[in-house]
Amino acid sequence: MPDEQESELSAKRSGSLWVVGTGIQLMGQVTLETESVIRSASKLLYLVTDSVTRGWLAELNDSAEDLFPLYGEGKPRIQTYSEMVQRILAFVRAGEEVCVAFYGHPGVFVHPGHEAIRLARAEGYRATMLPGISAEDCLFADLGLDPGATGCQSFEATDFLVYSRRFDEHVPLVLWQVSVIGQLTHEVENSIVGLEVLASHLAAVYGPDHEAVIYEAARYPVCPPVMRAVRIEDLPKAPLSGISTLVVLPRSPTTADMAMVKRLGIPDAYVVKKSERSTPAIPRTAQGERGPSTAPGHPEDDESTTVDPATL
Numbered sequence: 682m683p684d685e686q687e688s689e690l691s692a693k694r695s696g697s698l699w700v701v702g703t704g705i706q707l708m709g710q711v712t713l714e715t716e717s718v719i720r721s722a723s724k725l726l727y728l729v730t731d732s733v734t735r736g737w738l739a740e741l742n743d744s745a746e747d748l749f750p751l752y753g754e755g756k757p758r759i760q761t762y763s764e765m766v767q768r769i770l771a772f773v774r775a776g777e778e779v780c781v782a783f784y785g786h787p788g789v790f791v792h793p794g795h796e797a798i799r800l801a802r803a804e805g806y807r808a809t810m811l812p813g814i815s816a817e818d819c820l821f822a823d824l825g826l827d828p829g830a831t832g833c834q835s836f837e838a839t840d841f842l843v844y845s846r847r848f849d850e851h852v853p854l855v856l857w858q859v860s861v862i863g864q865l866t867h868e869v870e871n872s873i874v875g876l877e878v879l880a881s882h883l884a885a886v887y888g889p890d891h892e893a894v895i896y897e898a899a900r901y902p903v904c905p906p907v908m909r910a911v912r913i914e915d916l917p918k919a920p921l922s923g924i925s926t927l928v929v930l931p932r933s934p935t936t937a938d939m940a941m942v943k944r945l946g947i948p949d950a951y952v953v954k955k956s957e958r959s960t961p962a963i964p965r966t967a968q969g970e971r972g973p974s975t976a977p978g979h980p981e982d983d984e985s986t987t988v989d990p991a992t993l
């Protein structure tokens with residue numbers, strides 16, 4: 682639609698949409714801007730993973746409505762997302778100032794968030810997404826992984842396998858939604874077959890003994906994050922949950938292209954220093970494991986509410 686026509690149309694429409702994120706850890710990771718939008722919306726919808734955040738949202742805004750009941754065991758996720766988008770748009774079309782809050786960053790693995798924005802704009806409504814703190818942001822902090830050091834590759838696990846995504850084994854590899862590989866419906870059980878396929882796919886490149894880390898950012902301030910070392914071949918029996926993200930550590934430092942170094946006029950000493958500081962400083966416990974093997978008291982109660990949009 683041409684810009685002029687679009688702005689003319691949006692001026693006529695009174696409804697609006699804000700898509701915001703509540704972060705991973707309770708209310709502490711909500712930005713001031715996000716909190717203000719949540720408070721002032723005439724209709725608040727939300728999809729979060731824990732009951733404390735649900736209660737907090739209901740306190741901030743009387744109109745709060747949970748989108749989670751739209752999930753159903755065995756129901757195709759894409760159908761659930763479509764119903765969520767229609768529910769959100771119904772309020773926008775009715776002229777409400779709608780805010781939808783998703784946990785984490787609302788634009789990271791949140792199909793309904795992007796789709797609601799796209800549709801609302803296409804229909805001439807003002808629609809804005811605000812950034813939030815994602816699981817990957819927490820991961821950078823907890824695992825001491827700086828994407829600026831060597832780069833960082835991040836894929837949805839099913840997409841990674843189905844499209845044979847090309848990746849560099851010398852760069853940290855982050856795989857999301859590893860517990861639901863190949864599952865297009867909402868299921869409570871992990872996909873063991875999917876993990877077997879992933880393990881053999883990764884073992885072909887890294888070898889079966891190569892180390893990965895199962896990472897779960899803490900959702901409650903009193904709990905430490907889970908950072909559990911796992912050999913690639915042990916993945917199918919690893920204790921993964923709906924909030925686990927897998928980080929495959931780089932195989933070995935990359936060798937610099939010295940011809941390129943010379944061409945760019947970079948001193949050789951810089952290249953040596955960079956390779957020394959490019960390994961993630963993942964914390965090690967006295968037992969030689971990465972972090973606690975299980976987080977004491979880590980609340981698993983609300984795991985079934987983890988949202989896992991298929992990106993196929």
Ligand SMILES: C[S@@+](CC[C@H](N)C(=O)[O-])C[C@H]1O[C@@H](n2cnc3c(N)ncnc32)[C@H](O)[C@@H]1O
Pocket residue numbers: 705783784785786787788789790791814815816817856857858859860896897898899900923924925926927987988989990
């Ligand atoms: C539907 S995505 C939602 C991502 C979320 N919007 C975000 O910004 O992080 C669900 C996936 O996010 C990752 N995830 C969610 N919570 C997590 C946590 N507490 N720690 C680590 N990864 C998490 C897992 O890979 C999970 O399968």
